[in-house]
Amino acid sequence: METMFELSETHKSFGAVHALSSINLQIAKGERVALIGASGSGKTTLLRLLGAQLAPDRGEVRVLSCNPLGLGEGKLRELRSRLGYLPQDLGIVPNLRVLQNVAAGRCGRRSVLGSLRDLILPAVGVRRRIYELLERVGIEEKMYDRVDTLSGGQQQRVAVARALFQEPAVLLADEPVSAVDPARARDVLELLTRLSAEEGLTLVVSMHQLDLAREFFPRLVGLKHGKVHFDGASSELGSEALSALFQLGDKVADS
Amino acid sequence: MRVPATFWLGKRLVVVAFLGVLLVSGWVLGPRIVQLSAGADPFAEMGRFFGAALSPSLADENPSLPPDARPFLLRLGESLLRTFRYALIAISLAVPAGLALGFLASSAWWPGGMRYGKASVGRTAIRSGLRLLRWACRFLITLGRSIHELVWALFFLSALGDAPIAACVALALPFAGTLGKVFSELIDEQSQEPRSTLMATGASPLQAFLNALLPSAVPEMLTYTVYRFECALRSSAVLGFIGVETVGLGIRQSYESLYYGEVWTQLYALVIVVVGVDTLGARLRGRLNRGATRKSVPELSKLELGRSEALLRRTAPRDWVVRGGLLAGIMLVVISWTNGRELGMDMPADQRDARIGRFLTKLTPAPARPENSTASGPERMEALEGKGGEIKDWAVDLWSRNGAEALLNTVAIATSAIVLAGLGAALLLPVGSRALARGEPFGVLGSASRWVHWWWCGVGFLTRSLFILARAVPEYVYAFLLVGLLGPSAWPLVFALALHNLGILGRLWGEVMENQRPEVPRHWIQSGAGRVQSYCGSLAPLSFNRFLLFFFYRWETCIREATILGMLGISSLGYYVSIAHNWLRYDEMLFYVLLGVAVVFAGDILSDWMRRKLRGEIACS
Numbered sequence: 014m015e016t017m018f019e020l021s022e023t024h025k026s027f028g029a030v031h032a033l034s035s036i037n038l039q040i041a042k043g044e045r046v047a048l049i050g051a052s053g054s055g056k057t058t059l060l061r062l063l064g065a066q067l068a069p070d071r072g073e074v075r076v077l078s079c080n081p082l083g084l085g086e087g088k089l090r091e092l093r094s095r096l097g098y099l100p101q102d103l104g105i106v107p108n109l110r111v112l113q114n115v116a117a118g119r120c121g122r123r124s125v126l127g128s129l130r131d132l133i134l135p136a137v138g139v140r141r142r143i144y145e146l147l148e149r150v151g152i153e154e155k156m157y158d159r160v161d162t163l164s165g166g167q168q169q170r171v172a173v174a175r176a177l178f179q180e181p182a183v184l185l186a187d188e189p190v191s192a193v194d195p196a197r198a199r200d201v202l203e204l205l206t207r208l209s210a211e212e213g214l215t216l217v218v219s220m221h222q223l224d225l226a227r228e229f230f231p232r233l234v235g236l237k238h239g240k241v242h243f244d245g246a247s248s249e250l251g252s253e254a255l256s257a258l259f260q261l262g263d264k265v266a267d268s
Numbered sequence: 269m270r271v272p273a274t275f276w277l278g279k280r281l282v283v284v285a286f287l288g289v290l291l292v293s294g295w296v297l298g299p300r301i302v303q304l305s306a307g308a309d310p311f312a313e314m315g316r317f318f319g320a321a322l323s324p325s326l327a328d329e330n331p332s333l334p335p336d337a338r339p340f341l342l343r344l345g346e347s348l349l350r351t352f353r354y355a356l357i358a359i360s361l362a363v364p365a366g367l368a369l370g371f372l373a374s375s376a377w378w379p380g381g382m383r384y385g386k387a388s389v390g391r392t393a394i395r396s397g398l399r400l401l402r403w404a405c406r407f408l409i410t411l412g413r414s415i416h417e418l419v420w421a422l423f424f425l426s427a428l429g430d431a432p433i434a435a436c437v438a439l440a441l442p443f444a445g446t447l448g449k450v451f452s453e454l455i456d457e458q459s460q461e462p463r464s465t466l467m468a469t470g471a472s473p474l475q476a477f478l479n480a481l482l483p484s485a486v487p488e489m490l491t492y493t494v495y496r497f498e499c500a501l502r503s504s505a506v507l508g509f510i511g512v513e514t515v516g517l518g519i520r521q522s523y524e525s526l527y528y529g530e531v532w533t534q535l536y537a538l539v540i541v542v543v544g545v546d547t548l549g550a551r552l553r554g555r556l557n558r559g560a561t562r563k564s565v566p567e568l569s570k571l572e573l574g575r576s577e578a579l580l581r582r583t584a585p586r587d588w589v590v591r592g593g594l595l596a597g598i599m600l601v602v603i604s605w606t607n608g609r610e611l612g613m614d615m616p617a618d619q620r621d622a623r624i625g626r627f628l629t630k631l632t633p634a635p636a637r638p639e640n641s642t643a644s645g646p647e648r649m650e651a652l653e654g655k656g657g658e659i660k661d662w663a664v665d666l667w668s669r670n671g672a673e674a675l676l677n678t679v680a681i682a683t684s685a686i687v688l689a690g691l692g693a694a695l696l697l698p699v700g701s702r703a704l705a706r707g708e709p710f711g712v713l714g715s716a717s718r719w720v721h722w723w724w725c726g727v728g729f730l731t732r733s734l735f736i737l738a739r740a741v742p743e744y745v746y747a748f749l750l751v752g753l754l755g756p757s758a759w760p761l762v763f764a765l766a767l768h769n770l771g772i773l774g775r776l777w778g779e780v781m782e783n784q785r786p787e788v789p790r791h792w793i794q795s796g797a798g799r800v801q802s803y804c805g806s807l808a809p810l811s812f813n814r815f816l817l818f819f820f821y822r823w824e825t826c827i828r829e830a831t832i833l834g835m836l837g838i839s840s841l842g843y844y845v846s847i848a849h850n851w852l853r854y855d856e857m858l859f860y861v862l863l864g865v866a867v868v869f870a871g872d873i874l875s876d877w878m879r880r881k882l883r884g885e886i887a888c889s
Contacts, residue, residue: 064468065384066382066384066468067384068384068385081384081385082384082385084384085388086379086380086383086388086391089384090470090471090472091470092470093467093468093469093470094469094470095470096468096469096470097469098465098468098469100461100464100465100468102459102461103461103465104461104462104464104465104466104480105462106462106479106480106483106484107484108483108484108486108487108556108559109483109484110584113479113483117466117471117479117480118469120466120469120470120471120472120475120476120479121469121470121471122470123475125472125474125475125478128471128475128478128479129478129479131479132478132479132483137574140577140581141573141574141577144573144576144577144580145573153568153576153580154565154566154568154580156577156580156581157562157580157581157583157584157585158561158562158584158585159559159560159561159585161559162559162561162585176469179469179470181469
């Protein structure tokens with residue numbers, strides 16, 4: 014099995030705060046992994062390490078079997094263009110149309126002029142591809158609407174469509190279900206798991222809802238105080254390991 | 269009850285400090301507000317002037333005009349059109365320049381914006397080069413802004429003679445500076461999330477800038493441009509006071525001939541035009557924020573893929589009002605450039621060169637002038653060489669004769685004006701803000717009486733109209749009229765600046781309060797507090813830092829304005845600028861202008877520091 018991500022003894026701190034310490038983790042191609050943990054446990058930092066957005070302080074991170082530290086800017090952008098990323102705030106431009114937001118997904122593979130063309134009006138073939146994608150996420154009739162006139166759930170689908178249009182090898186999603194009601198959370202996770210299965214994507218999602226994580230993800234990685242607390246198939250995890258994850262330790266109570 | 273010492277810290281200390289500053293600057297300016305010659309009765313003249321407000325003239329008041337002279341209203345219309353035209357030309361020059369400056373003054377598009385690990389040497393070098401470029405642009409921006417358009421106009425008109433393009437360029441320079449500054453700030457203040465998401469997925473910083481940051485800033489940039497056009501209209505009118513044929517010239521001539529009815533007609537016309545543009549801007553902002561929505565969704569299921577995409581694109585929601593408006597604006601710019609009086613000057617090239625040569629000679633400090641007024645560049649440099657000591661003596665002499673005092677007066681005028689304006693706005697806000705001056709503030713059930721409801725709506729409307737009128741008339745016009753009525757002291761300038769800025773602060777502060785989250789003030793109202801109590805106890809303290817932000821921004825502009833208001837004959841910097849201009853001593857004029865630039869730079873740095881500090885606090889809270 015091809016390894017997509019490999020972290021060995023990785024540390025990352027921001028000033029005096031140790032966000033992650035001695036992380037060892039391997040994620041294979043096609044896996045669906047949920048990173049779970051309380052807020053402040055280092056989920057977002059780990060995702061950003063996987064996305065080659067942050068460099069580790071110590072230890073090695075291998076992304077798609079290369080070490081981003083050795084890469085020049087061009088190679089680094091090429092690597093990032095294969096990593097789909099869904100930030101918590103979605104990162105869509107509210108006063109642009111859905112089409113333009115989705116088309117921006119492939120900036121990494123375009124020249125500056127090409128991405129300008131995508132911003133103004135993409136070529137016919139590109140527009141059809143985007144239409145198909147929007148059909149798959151279920152908002153094709155919104156293709157030419159401004160994003161800020163869409164509902165929150167529809168906006169999330171715009172972000173998903175943008176990530177798919179990028180044609181990435183992996184999809185990293187930061188707390189996609191933290192701010193939505195339970196029914197919609199289920200919807201979003203169904204969409205993400207279905208699409209990544211269809212495209213053969215590796216899916217890594219950070220979240221804090223245990224029940225949903227167990228339902229949708231075969232593998233769970235629990236983080237606590239910046240360390241891997243457990244890592245295994247969701248069916249094998251006992252309830253005491255899970256409940257320990259969210260227990261407030263002394264460290265947290267102090268801060 | 270004993271008041272603890274800490275009571276006077278924080279916001280209260282700031283307010284008390286401002287009052288102290290007002291007292292000190294008032295003391296500098298002296299106690300005499302009315303300064304007329306002994307026999308004059310200011311009240312009779314004022315009565316006559318304000319009485320004429322109710323009977324504006326529709327025809328010439330001058331009885332001795334020849335019968336074939338152009339009628340007053342026709343002349344007024346022409347001068348309004350010219351005012352409009354020059355403002356449009358100036359804005360069409362300033363916007364591209366402002367865009368370029370704003371782009372170069374922002375760091376968001378620099379390469380290496382999302383580095384991984386250590387940056388390479390090449391990137392570091394490029395970034396430090398760009399940093400240098402950015403500082404150069406910021407310097408240009410501040411320089412353009414720090415010299416008032418009137419002063420630019422004095423220079424250009426002296427150098428080039430009476431050509432409209434000189435006036436337009438003079439208007440465009442400070443406006444390009446302001447637009448550049450605001451554009452770069454708007455770009456930097458947009459949400460960074462879309463930009464960093466694009467970069468996280470492989471886009472270069474320039475691509476992320478063009479595809480995410482810039483588009484999200486465009487609506488605000490557009491509305492700000494409309495606002496700047498409104499300012500350009502006012503400034504274009506003011507250029508009339510130094511002889512450019514805009515509405516200001518007519519106001520000045522009518523006032524000096526004591527035809528007060530004509531003055532009021534022209535004032536009303538100017539106010540109507542300015543308020544019209546203001547309203548257009550507000551409409552545009554509303555429409556851009558709302559965005560067009562689709563009226564009906566076409567039936568897509570029966571169509572094949574390409575057809576349904578094309579159908580969606582054809583029926584895409586578009587705001588035709590905004591598009592039409594933008595098109596009309598561009599058409600108007602084109603018309604302004606191509607129609608009407610020749611913009612350039614009609615003068616042979618050698619005559620023009622001689623004129624510019626003479627101007628440059630007079631601009632050189634007196635001790636270092638070349639013998640020959642048509643000297644070439646190298647000859648001028650040669651004449652300058654070795655004259656450092658003499659130039660220094662010349663400058664020190666000017667400084668100790670008038671410069672220092674004029675500088676102090678300028679700062680005192682600006683400071684007392686802005687504190688007065690702030691006081692006025694703070695007192696008027698509870699009755700003027702849309703948030704409070706209504707029957708049921710924050711949706712809390714109010715009095716059952718319809719009359720109470722109408723009363724509050726009426727009071728709010730009237731106060732806001734007062735704000736609009738106060739800011740629609742340029743401060744220079746107020747100052748001109750007030751100096752005429754009260755005599756030549758510094759106080760008419762203070763009142764003029766204060767009145768205009770009252771209108772601006774009233775609007776800006778009112779908007780801050782409307783954008784405030786309603787929970788806290790609503791809670792106050794719900795628990796039985798009155799409007800004023802809720803304002804003093806919740807809205808004002810919550811908005812305090814943002815109030816200060818705008819206060820310092822306006823203080824900075826006040827300093828710029830105060831330097832030129834002196835041209836009306838009061839010993840601030842502008843007075844000596846205009847005297848030197850009248851005597852054709854352009855070198856001295858340049859000296860006083862540069863003094864003004866120094867003050868504005870200092871004020872800029874101070875208020876920038878203040879704003880950054882306050883913005884940090886706002887971000888934290």
